[in-house]
Amino acid sequence: MRWKNNLLTAVLLWLAGVSNYSLAATFAVGFYDYPPMMIEATKSGVYQDIFIELSKLMGDEFDIRYYPYPRIGLLFNTGRLDIEPGVFPGWVQEQTVPGVFSIAFGKVVDVLVFQPGKRFAVKSPADLGGKAVGLVRGYAYPDLKALIDKGQIERRNGLNEEQLLAMLAASRFDQIIINKAVAQYNILKVPEYRYLEVGDVMNAYDVSMRVSPKRAAWLPKLNAAILELKKAGVIDKIYAKYGVHL
Numbered sequence: 001m002r003w004k005n006n007l008l009t010a011v012l013l014w015l016a017g018v019s020n021y022s023l024a025a026t027f028a029v030g031f032y033d034y035p036p037m038m039i040e041a042t043k044s045g046v047y048q049d050i051f052i053e054l055s056k057l058m059g060d061e062f063d064i065r066y067y068p069y070p071r072i073g074l075l076f077n078t079g080r081l082d083i084e085p086g087v088f089p090g091w092v093q094e095q096t097v098p099g100v101f102s103i104a105f106g107k108v109v110d111v112l113v114f115q116p117g118k119r120f121a122v123k124s125p126a127d128l129g130g131k132a133v134g135l136v137r138g139y140a141y142p143d144l145k146a147l148i149d150k151g152q153i154e155r156r157n158g159l160n161e162e163q164l165l166a167m168l169a170a171s172r173f174d175q176i177i178i179n180k181a182v183a184q185y186n187i188l189k190v191p192e193y194r195y196l197e198v199g200d201v202m203n204a205y206d207v208s209m210r211v212s213p214k215r216a217a218w219l220p221k222l223n224a225a226i227l228e229l230k231k232a233g234v235i236d237k238i239y240a241k242y243g244v245h246l
Helices: 002-022 046-058 069-077 142-149 161-169 180-189 213-231 234-241
Strands: 026-031 061-066 083-087 106-114 132-136 154-158 175-179 197-211
Touching: 026 046, 026 069, 046 061, 046 083, 046 213, 046 234, 106 161, 106 180, 132 161, 142 154, 154 161, 161 175, 161 180, 175 180, 180 197, 197 213, 213 234
Parallel strands: 026 061, 026 083, 132 154, 132 175
Antiparallel strands: 083 197, 106 175, 106 197
């Protein structure tokens, strides 16, 4: 009787494999250069590695292409992209096509980073009153806006987070606000940044895969795969590979 049960199990597993293969599809994925999440030069990064693991589990293929960041939204809205990774739903609710979302697979955490010896506790935006803060040009900072508008915080812009880190290390100002993953990756990679001090969290967002509505029927399969990777600790290991601990 046991051999019959084993045979039945084998047949069911084979049928599941055939089913997964027959349902396999290719998805257009939009990336932009944003180390360590997406690293265009080496076609690597946290999100690249997550898609590799998802493909192994699901049998689906992911056609990953890099674009300038503003083009990602345009391509998604016009149906030419199936997936944009690492999106908090609240960021895109005003888009023409907000999309549908997977379960969260990671976080985007904004933190303060200080020059050595300049770190202090920041429990609310008001604690930054009277300070000059390095921020990314064009980024909105809703929690700081009122204080900036009143002149209580001096906004100093950098083109991107990498430039802010370089300016901080060069003593152009005492503190900046950037993505924690970007800070950890660059502090690990660049010797001149090793003495910079990562401070308190300003904002934290659970991020998901933003999926085109035309692919909504595929979401349960994606969610099951993400959940399996999370339970197995695979996603944490991928973040850690790039020096990121959220």
